[in-house]
């Protein structure tokens with residue numbers, strides 16, 4: 279059976295062109311970019327070229343791109359690095375309740391260190407209100423960290439407007455843009471952010487490599503120590519093949535973005551409306567107008583999302599209930615709960631994550647098998663009427 283992969287928010291397959299670009303740096307170009315001899319020249323040049331390519335995609339200068347070990351590490355360096363500045367008592371951090379755990383758990387850690395954290399709520403569509411952000415800022419706010427696109431429902435936050443307010447007060451502004459980069463246009467000046475996290479494996483690059491944009495003048499302290507690589511913010515010999523892969527994947531994603539966005543939008547909307555037509559009582563989660571292309575989060579009240587995931591798996595379709603990083607989360611998703619979904623509705627949610635390789639036939643297959651799966655589960659459920 280052909281496996282249909284519809285979980286691109288969790289990770290993506292590495293593009294063959296990306297893998298090809300990486301291979302020489304595992305083989306003959308294996309030198310340490312910091313070494314003085316000629317064997318290190320090519321890896322060094324590749325590193326510089328990758329930094330330039332990423333900078334071009336984000337609209338910044340290459341010296342403001344720091345390569346990291348993953349998106350989670352970028353978030354940690356940004357948040358802990360701003361808070362680690364040893365010049366005063368702990369202050370206040372403003373974030374949202376729907377952040378990825380790489381941000382939420384780091385903020386919770388800062389709370390244990392004496393920091394005060396506000397977790398802003400969101401509306402039913404999953405959007406943070408600009409007015410709420412403005413009202414929550416305090417004289418001692420030292421960092422605002424708000425995600426660009428949400429990994430579970432795909433909503434895109436109004437960062438441009440928020441950025442203007444935050445920057446007018448001189449407060450460092452970080453965004454976890456891991457789900458946005460490579461999917462929608464991302465320009466650090468247009469967004470008004472000082473720090474921006476991205477991760478290669480979410481846009482058909484390799485796993486285990488990310489980047490952090492740092493606006494000049496933003497004070498970030500190192501949180502790990504060693505060599506002077508990456509301006510001391512990420513010590514350790516650079517992952518040259520991974521970094522080359524990240525830059526290649528990002529360049530391809532940006533180049534192909536207009537075509538990919540259009541295709542994904544149309545396939546995703548056909549999937550969503552097809553589910554609504556075929557199955558009664560479903561709820562589509564996340565603001566329709568402000569969403570990354572490819573993500574469709576749908577609730578089937580009364581049944582377990584987990585059971586639908588298993589049912590679809592048996593039909594050769596890989597989807598998930600939400601974040602891959604929250605399989606250890608007890609109870610319904612923190613994102614859907616923050617959006618005000620009743621626990622039994624949130625518990626019955628499935629995230630479809632379409633990607634570059636998704637084709638119309640994949641959508642057709644899901645639409646053909648899903649109604650039967652839901653019907654069977656509803657018939658078994660004590661909480662539903664048993665009808666579809």
Ligand SMILES: *Cc1c(COP(=O)(O)O)cnc(C)c1O
Nearest residue numbers: 348349350378380429456457477
């Ligand atoms: C996947 C993801 C991360 C983590 O990225 P890793 O490279 O897997 O550490 C962080 N934030 C968001 C929004 C994500 O989707």
